[in-house]
Amino acid sequence: MSGETKLTILIKNMTPELRPGGYVFSTVNSVDMILRNDVICEFKEKEGITVILQQEKADHYNLSYEYVASWITLKVHSSLDAIGLTAIFSSELAKHQISCNIMTGYYHDHIFLHKNDGEKAIKVLNQLSKNYEE
DSSP states (O other): OOOBHHHHHHTTTOOEEEEEEEEEEEEOSTTTTSSGGGOOOOEETTEEEEEEEHHHHHHHOOOOOEEEEEEEEOSOOOOOOOOHHHHHHHHHHHHHHOOOEEEEOOOOEEEEEEEGGGHHHHHHHHHHHHHOOO
């Protein structure tokens, strides 16, 4: 199953789900001290390795962070070569003064946004899905 590419179908069926808890971005030189099951995502950059963890897990490992996020998963199975989904939902969130950090997995798009904006973002995304017309 390669995922959906048609923008109208993606927006109408994105079904955003707010996951419970807080999530943080931290940077480390090595992930050797962190159990693999505790890491939600990691990205290697020249300056260090960015890891995303539940806030409680980061606290357990004494990792520093500056930003606590909510995590929304768009439950539609989007294709990695779909065009426009990220642009549409990120623009709509921006109109409501909600910043977003997007991570894409094989099956779904994941949105990390300020912890206080989780419920508001769900409402915005559901309204977008309901009212979207190409």
